[in-house]
Amino acid sequence: MNSSKDAIITAIKKNKPDLLPLPEHPEFPYENNLIEQFQASIKLNGGAARTGEGKMAIQSYLKENFAPDKQVLSLVEGITGNFEIKNVPDPHELEHIEVAVLEGDWGVVENAAIWLPEEKIVHRALPFIAQHLIVLLKIDRLLGNMHEAYQKINVAGPGYGVFVAGPSKTADIEQSLIIGAHGPRSMVVFLME
Amino acid sequence: MKVGLFIPCYVELFYPQVAVASLELLESAGVDVDYPLKQTCCGQPMANAGYQNYGEGAAALFRKNFSEFDYVVCPSGSCTLHAKDHIYSGEEGEPKIYELCEFLTDVLKIKELKADFPFKVGIHASCHGLRGLHLAKPSELMGPDFNKPKQLLEMVSGIELVELTRKDECCGFGGTFAVFEEAVSVSMGKDRIKDHEEHGVQVITGADMSCLMHLEGILRRDKSAVKVMHIAEILNGHLPEIQNQ
């Protein structure tokens, strides 16, 4: 294995072209209305974003849309579910989670990408294995574009982090867009003050 | 300014009227234009087929024929591009080579034409002129819109220019590709024609006779009423031979 590494590095040294400079990171300041753009972006991605409501709205949404026998996991303070994640060491036990309520760290409005670092989701599998996803995002955590996101976020801080920009989807069957491939079937974002 | 006219080989052999129109267009704009009789071909067919070295003879002859001119003007985007890329090296003393449309818009800065063409016309955006010489903004690039052939055609009275569904898809000629990948070549040509026909085009025009020759071949085999004409012909006031209108 070391010899393969050596062979590869040696070959690269021999074959690579003369050093070319690395360009600066470009900056493209974002001008548009953040909330409106976020809503438009997530709609295009198959999700939805609501605004102007408080945490009670999420609680009501849960009550209205999910039967009491379904597993509801909330990691957001002030919103109660019926599944306790504290003593769940194995993500396999999340298999029957119907809906997960999470708080996003940052949200990028050009594409509705919400940053979920590992510490905010407890188990990496949670945003994927739940049948439905609800994400709370503070409005002052909205960013214009990905350049701003990488300026603000240290993606190497957590062992794992993911930009989630909508419910899971596929168009692999004759280009018909189907929402709900292997991950969540729906994603609703509550933008809050 | 002394301008040398370079005529693509297939135009010299099969479409002399395009060369005549190109010559007359330049003459009526007051250009001192000469046509070196010892010219043949730019060498592109051999080069694109992978035999660039077999095109060297034609390239050397080209340089020899045009050494005394300030400009070389050619009614073909692909020949012009090939000359720029493979015949000339951009050194001092070399003539500046232009495709006909860009010569008219950028050097002569033509603002009006005395041509009348009361027909529905579709522009075929030949690839080498489009993407290689920047005759227009390609649909896949982002930026301000511009179109030199269209700019010239809009100076022709009575003309009705049509918007196609696929603005600048390749016609499928591609030199020896037309023969060695015949099935794809014809399929592409037929699709281009269908786009024009669906928009009611009576005459397909463009800056490259090679593309038009390929499309014309299909049109005539399928006995279509649609005609092809090189843009030089339209700008120079020629009319198509249209039987039924």
Added chain:
Amino acid sequence: MKATPTHAAAAENFLKDEERSHWHDDTLWHVRSKRDTSAQKIPEWEQLRTNASQVKDHVLSNMDQLLLQFEKNATENGIEVLWAKDAEEHNQHILRILEEYQVKNLVKSKSILTEECGLNHFLEDKGYDVVDTDLGERIIQFNNQVPSHIVMPAIHLKKKEIGEIFHKHLGTYEGADDPAYLTEAARQHLRQKFIQARVAITGVNFGIAETGGFVVCTNEGNADMGTHLADVHIACMGIEKLVPRAADLGVFLRLLARSATGQSITNYTSHFHRPRKGKKLYLILVDNGRTDQLGREDFRNSLKCIRCGACMNTCPIYRRSSGFSYNSTVPGPIGSILSPGMDLKKHSTLPFASTLCGSCTDVCPVKINIHEQLYKWRQVITKEGPSQPSKKWAMRFGGNVMSKPKLFDLMGNLARKSLSISPRGFVYNSFNAWGKHRELPEVPKESFKEWYRKNRKQ
């Protein structure tokens, strides 16, 4: 061993079904159109392309240092980095890991690199059940095919055919072809596979040298469903898939999905830096001909590719011949400049499967000069590839005629005269490929030189 069919022969075959080939062309054009719409919303689009291109230019020129930096940082993060000089070594690494963990069930998300290495067949021959979890890949896996497109592997199949495949393999209702119904069936089927798998194999979209982490992009969430439930995550990465700094991702992630399908971003963009607590994360760096390509001055820029597939969607030949006609793991324009470097003989017809229209170069997010490289490969192939004596003779003859004005005029006259007097059957026969579906140009009464001599020359 059976000779690889030429692209032209395969394309001709594909085009025999006119309705289907039109459908294929329209479908892919539609994806190209979505890309255009998406790119138009970004006023700085062309600047992003330039920046991405320059970043990748730097990567190629500094690849050894960046790889060593990447390995060092990844190792500090707790990732075990392995090196594979070729496909065989890549496959052996994975086999060894599977044996060590005594795993028979594994899941795999989309990785063209693993296709390139023939991983599935290698493992299946040894009794492993490899489950491709990307829906398109699972479909073609059931159908015993390879992907026809690097981003949309099953784009060549109609929903009716997929319905038949699922009926056979998943027990869906016979004749059912509703995409939602079929996707639901796949969801249920694959969910069980995710729950049971102990090893998950993924590709890598971007490796970050500065942080020792890597990024995996999916819409379905299948890479994450696999890795976050498995005990072992094996990430397979081509050595060229590096970016120097995390912030470079700001540019690449804005370009990738828009170029590929017109989406602003894939729904999941997962950043892996450390293994899950108590679990194992391997990263295999693969050469398999990349260092050779790096040494080819005319062709090294092909290594900038971020596998978006935009060149395939825009290519009028790819759309009308399908990925299968290229007989290459990566098909289309980019495949046609990568694959000859790996097997010149097998892929010698690919650079000729093009009119050099240049659209591919224009859509490439990292500004690979694809059409120029196609031209250059042609020069190489006529010298080093399988010989084509009649074509070579014709070109040499043509070149000779074109270098001698008098001979050119003479041949031109002969051609015009013989065409004008020859009976139709003589001209249009099976030797005349042009004439199969096209008329030759009409013979004018005089050439331009004749006209010029009469009307202008004093």
